[in-house]
Amino acid sequence: MKALTWQSRGKITCETVPDPKIEHGRDVIIKVTACAICGSDLHLMGGFMPTMECGDVLGHETMGEVIEVGKDNAKLKVGDRIVVPFTICCGECRQCKWGNWSCCERTNPNGKLQAETYGYPLAGLFGFSHITGGYAGGQAEYLRVPYADVGPIVVPEGLTDEQVLFLSDIFPTAYQAAEHCDIGPEDTVAIWGCGPVGVLAVKCCYLLGAKRVIAIDSVPERLALAREAGAETIDLSKENVQDTLMEMTKGLGPDSVIEAVGMESHGADTTLQKVTSAIMEHTVSLERPYALNQAILACRPGGNVSMPGVFAGPVGPVALGILMNKGLTLKTGQTHMVRYMKPLLERIQNGDIDPSFIISHRSTNLEEGPALYDLFRDKKDNCTKVVFKPHG
Template sequence: MRALRWHGKHDVRCDTVPDPVIEDGRDAIVKVSTCAICGSDLHLFDGLMPTMEHGDILGHEFMGEVVEVGRETRNLKPGDRVVVPFTIVCGECDQCMRGNFSVCERSNRNREKAEKVFGHTTAGLFGYSHLTGGYAGGQAEYVRVPFAERTHIKVPDGLSDERLLFLSDILPTGWQAAVQCEIQPTDTVAIWGAGPVGQMAVRSAVMLGAKQVIVIDRVPERLVMASGGGAIPINFDEESVLDRLKELTNGKGPEKCIDAVGMESHVSRSLDSMYDRVKQAVMLETDRPHVLREMIYVCRPAGTLSIPGVYGGVLDKIPFGAAMNKGLTFRMGQTHVNRWTSDLLRRIEEGQIDPSFVITHTVPLEEGPAMYKTFREKADGCIKVVLKP
C-alpha cells in the first residue's frame, strides 16, 4: 500500500509499505477513504516531538470501510463505515469507565516511556510517536485499528466523508475546549489561534451560548473564516491584543480563554515570543508558550483557561503567581473523543454544524508531502488539507 512516512524534520514521503494485518483478536483493518493533515502533525513535521523513528506512518484523522476483523471483535463487520478516533481506547480500564478516554491505561503499548516522561501513561495515539505507542497512522490506504470494538465511531450512509471525518479529532477537540469553559450567557470567550481546532472552538462556543466570541490570529483567511462563524477577529499584526480585548470587555478581560495554538506559538512579535524562539533554538526549553502567558495575563480573575493546544515538554517563565492569585482554573488535555461523538454526530445529522466548512484543499494521498509544506507555510489560503488515498 501507499502511505505518508516521516523520515526526519521536514521530510515526509509517500512510500510503498506492506499492508497491515490482524495482529490481535481485538483488531480491525480499515480501508481508508479519506484522511487529513492536522496541525498537530506539524509538530512532527518540524521535529519537535521526541521518539519519532524513520519510516513511521503519519496521520490520526481518518475514516473508511472495515475490510477485516479479528475473532474477538464482535460489533464490527466488513463493510461497516467508520470514523476512527485519534485516541486508541480499551473501554474497560478505570479511566475509560470514567470517560477519560485520552488517558486510557491499557492502549499505549509503550507505557513505560510515557510514564518516564509524564509520570503516568497516556492512551495510545495513531501516528504520533513511540511515546504514545508507535502505532501506524491513517495517512495511508489501510490501517490496523487496535481495540477496534471501542476505537471506532460507526457512521451512517448518506452523509459525505467530508462532513463526518472531523469527528476523529478537530470537531470534538474544539467542542471539548469550549465545554471545559463551562460557558455562561454572560461570558466572553477569547480563542487564540484560528486554525482548524480554533475554527471548531469558535462554532462550539457560539452553539454553547457565549455572549461574544473573539479570535486572535494573523492569517487573513483564517480570520475571515472565524468571522463567518460568529467571532470578532483580532489580527495581532495590526493591533494590540491586550488593548482590543480591554475594549471589547469594558476593561474586565474575557472570562474564558482557549489556547488553540500550543507548543509552536507564533501569535506575537513581543519580546517574550522572541525569547521563546531563542530558548528553543538552544534547547533550553522545548515549547513556545507565549499564548499561555498572554492568556494568564488577560483572563478575568476567577476565569478559566482551556488548553486543547498540544504541549510536548518543558516550558519557561510561566507567570504561575499571577494565575494563582487571580484564582484561574486550568483545564486541558488530549480529547476524550468518544465522550462527545454521539452528540456531535446528532448535531451534524440535524444540520446544526457542517464541519466541512474548514476544508480548503483536497488532494490525492500522493500529493501529501507537498501539502505538508503548504499547510505549514499557510500558503495558498490553506487552512485544512484533506487527502484521498
C-alpha cells in the first residue's frame, strides 16, 4: 500500500510499504477513507520528537471502513465506518478505568521494551515515534487499529467523513483545552496559535460559555479564520501582545490562557541563555518564540493555563516563578480522547458545530503528501488543514 513516511528531519516521502495485518485478537484493519495532517506531525517532521526512525508511517487523524476484525473483538464488524482516536489505550488498566485514557498504564515511556515483553499490545499513539509504541500511522491506504474495541466510534449514517474526521484528534483536543480553562460566564480566554487546534478551541470556549475569546497569531489568514469562529484577534507581528491584552482586559489579564502552539514556538533556535535573559529582563512577552511564557505573563492571578501544545523532552526555561507567584493552575496532556468522542459526535449531530470549516486543502493522492506537508508547515496558499482521501 501507499503511505506517507518520515525519512529524516524535514523529509517526508510517499512509499510503498507492506499492508498491515491483524496482530492481536482485539485489532481491526481499516481501509482509510480520510486522514489529515496535524500540527503534531509538523513537530515530528521538524525532528523535535525523539525516536522517529527512517520509514516510519505517519498520521494519527484517521477514519475508515473496517475490512478485517480480530477474533477477540466483539464490538466492531466488517463494513463499520469508524473514526479512530489518535491515542491507543487498553480500556482495562487503572487509568483507563478512571477515565484518564491518554495515561493508559500499558504505555512504554522509555521506548525500549517490546510488546512481547508484556504479552499484550502497548498503549501509545499512531504514527508518533517509538517512544509512544512505534505504531504505523494512518496517512496510508490501510491501518491496523490495536485495542479497536476501546477507542474507535462507529459513525452514524447521514454524516460525511469531513464532518466527523476531526473527532480523531483536534476537536476533542480543542474541547479538552477549553474545559481545562474551567470557564465561567463572564470569562475571557486568550488563545496563542490560530492553527486548527487554536481555532477549534475558540469555538469550544464559546460552547462552554465564555463571554469573550481573544486569539493570537501572526498569519493573516489564520487570524481571519479565528475571527470567523468568533474571536477578537491580535496580530503578534504588528502589536505588542502583552500590552494589547492588558488594554483589552482593562489591565486585569485574561481569566484563562491556552497555549495551542507547541514546539514551533520553542524550536531549535532558542538557546537556554537567550530565553533566561529574556525572562529576567521581562522582555520575554515581546518575543515571538515564547508563547507559553507570554501566556503565563498575561493570565490574571488565580487563572488557568491550559496547554494542549505538544512538547518533547526538557524545554526551557519556563516562567515558573510567575506561574507560582500568581497562583496559576497549569493543565496539559495528550487528550483523553474516549472521554470526548461520543459527546462531541452528538454536538456535531445536533448542529452545534461542524469542524470541517477548517479544511483548506484536499487530495486523493498520497503522492502529493510531501508537498502538502511543506505547504501546511510554511502556512502558504492559505493552508489551514490538509485532508487526504487515499481511495478517492
